Amino acid sequence: MYGLVADAYLPSLRTLTRTALIAMPNSNSAGQIYLYGLLQAYEAEIAGEVYFTVLANVFPDSGQYEKLMRLAEVEHRTSTILQPLIERHRLKPLDRAALAARGENWVKQRAFRQWHDLMKNMTTRYPGFIKKFKILEAEGPDEDKRALNVLVRHEAALLAFAEQEMTGAADSLSPIRDFLSDTRSASRRA
Numbered sequence: 028m029y030g031l032v033a034d035a036y037l038p039s040l041r042t043l044t045r046t047a048l049i050a051m052p053n054s055n056s057a058g059q060i061y062l063y064g065l066l067q068a069y070e071a072e073i074a075g076e077v078y079f080t081v082l083a084n085v086f087p088d089s090g091q092y093e094k095l096m097r098l099a100e101v102e103h104r105t106s107t108i109l110q111p112l113i114e115r116h117r118l119k120p121l122d123r124a125a126l127a128a129r130g131e132n133w134v135k136q137r138a139f140r141q142w143h144d145l146m147k148n149m150t151t152r153y154p155g156f157i158k159k160f161k162i163l164e165a166e167g168p169d170e171d172k173r174a175l176n177v178l179v180r181h182e183a184a185l186l187a188f189a190e191q192e193m194t195g196a197a198d199s200l201s202p203i204r205d206f207l208s209d210t211r212s213a214s215r216r217a
């Protein structure tokens with residue numbers, strides 16, 4: 028358990044400056060690396076919701092605005108479902124304002140002005156996230172696995188959406204709608 032997670036997250040862990048989870052008692056380093064991966068994923072979902080919401084105003088075309096707001100909803104749903112894991116493991120995420128600033132910075136740094144460039148970025152980068160999240164799912168404790176599977180599926184839905192946009196599919200939002208529909212009850216339980 029946790030071996031693959033170590034491979035995926037050790038470079039980040041080396042630069043870790045916040046030590047809330049490192050200070051957890053009775054936790055081995057492999058477990059800490061898993062928790063670090065979980066915390067990173069959770070924080071990225073909150074920042075990601077802001078990212079897509081801000082982007083929606085960069086792409087004021089009504090169809091694109093609507094699509095980006097649905098992607099923001101996917102991120103929100105995912106963070107909601109991960110929240111109980113964060114509490115169970117007593118992790119200390121950055122506060123919402125700091126994570127919102129992170130999402131806004133992503134928009135500034137990437138400076139997308141063309142829809143195609145944004146979709147291309149998603150199809151290029153998201154397979155790597157799926158791989159990372161699958162490792163978390165495989166190596167996380169049993170009680171975390173259902174939420175971790177949602178984490179994997181949300182990224183797969185975002186990727187499928189972007190791929191369909193790239194090919195000009197008529198209903199690119201269908202994987203997003205499916206994800207939101209499939210996870211609605213899980214988010215109520217969270």
Ligand SMILES: [Fe+2]
Nearest residue numbers: 071072075102
């Ligand atoms: Fe996400």
